[in-house]
Each structure stands twice: as C-alpha cells, then as structure tokens.
Ligand SMILES: [Fe+2]
C-alpha cells in the first residue's frame with residue numbers, strides 16, 4: 001500500500017471519529033489489576049508524538065508526514081477512550097509510566113527508522129493486549145472500546161511496516177540481518193517487561209503471561225520478515 005492510500009485511511013478514520021459521539025457511561029466495575037493496567041496503557045497512548053513527527057518531517061515526504069500526524073491524533077484518541085473506560089470504572093488516568101520513559105529514551109536521538117522500530121514494539125504488544133481486553137473483560141462497553149482501538153492498531157501495523165521496508169531497502173544484507181536481530185532482542189525485552197508488569201491484569205482477562213509472550217512473538221515474526229526480507233535473504237524469512 002502506498003502512503004497516499006494510508007493517508008486516505010487515516011483521513012477516513014478521522015472523519016468517522018469527528019462524526020461520532022463517544023459514549024461516556026459511568027458505574028462500571030473492573031478488577032483493580034485491570035484498572036492499573038489500563039491506566040498504564042492510557043498513559044502510553046497519550047504521547048504527543050513530537051519526536052516521531054520531527055523525524056517524519058526530516059524524511060521529506062509531505063504525504064507521509066500528513067499520515068503520521070493523523071496517526072498521532074488517532075493514538076491520542078485511544079488515550080481519550082481509555083480515560084473514559086477508567087472513569088467508567090471509577091478510576092482516573094495517571095501520568096506517564098516508567099515504561100514510556102524507557103521508550104522515549106531509546107527513541108531519542110535516533111532517526112525515523114529507530115523511531116518506528118521502537119514504536120512497533122508498542123504496536124505489536126497493543127495488538128495482543130487490546131484483544132485480551134476486548135475478549136476478557138466481560139463488559140460490553142469495555143469490549144466495544146477495546147475492539148475499536150484494536151481495529152485502529154491493526155491498520156497502524158502495515159502503515160509502519162511499509163515505511164520501515166522502504167527505509168531499510170537500501171541497507172545491505174548484513175545490516176538488515178543485524179537490525180532484524182536487534183529488533184528481536186528489543187521486542188523480547190519489551191514483551192517480557194509488559195508481561196511482568198501487567199501479569200495479574202492479563203490473568204484477570206484470561207491470558208497467562210506465557211500465552212501473552214508467545215502470541216506477541218507469533219505476531220512479531222511476520223513483521224520482521226515483512227520489513228527485512230528481500231530477494232536472496234532467505235535467512236530472514238524463517
Ligand atoms: Fe493505540
């Protein structure tokens with residue numbers, strides 16, 4: 001998919017959001033562990049995207065930059081919806097969480113590729129997390145919010161993969177193998193941290209830590225292939 005098409009999808013999604021009134025019910029109940037977990041994801045979704053937008057601007061493609069701005073706005077809309085879920089459950093959003101600080105530190109100073117490689121760690125974790133929240137909360141409102149966020153996240157992944165594939169296309173095979181290996185290491189660290197940090201919430205949602213890690217790794221494998229595979233580099237397709 002080219003970035004004009006990605007931009008159109010983001011525009012359509014933004015129009016949808018603008019036309020829709022988000023329900024803000026009250027009086028729901030969620031397990032305390034799930035509330036704490038949603039608070040951390042809410043804080044993570046709430047970034048202003050400054051460094052990503054700056055890196056995208058330096059890349060010099062106005063279509064891509066416009067899509068990135070809408071992507072950031074879409075992530076912020078997730079923060080708003082998760083804040084609604086917290087209010088629904090009688091809780092409030094928290095400020096930034098240390099895992100976000102780590103992400104910010106890793107990303108700072110790198111270019112667009114490092115920015116996106118790091119961001120994708122959050123996206124792949126989000127895919128499994130929002131599925132767990134959708135399927136395991138036992139609450140129709142929470143399931144609806146999580147399902148709609150999940151649908152957005154499922155569009156974010158190919159958007160970033162397309163830009164990463166383009167970004168690594170000129171990189172020689174040895175560099176791509178090294179980057180793919182480093183990406184796996186980062187992802188493994190990230191998913192273990194999330195599984196530890198959110199273990200009791202995941203358990204309350206019916207997903208064991210082991211299941212979560214295994215599923216995220218299963219989602220990640222094809223992403224690595226999509227970014228780094230090229231003719232003659234079969235080592236990256238396994
Ligand atoms: Fe999100």
Ligand SMILES: [Fe+2]
Nearest residue numbers: 075123153156
């Ligand atoms: Fe996302």
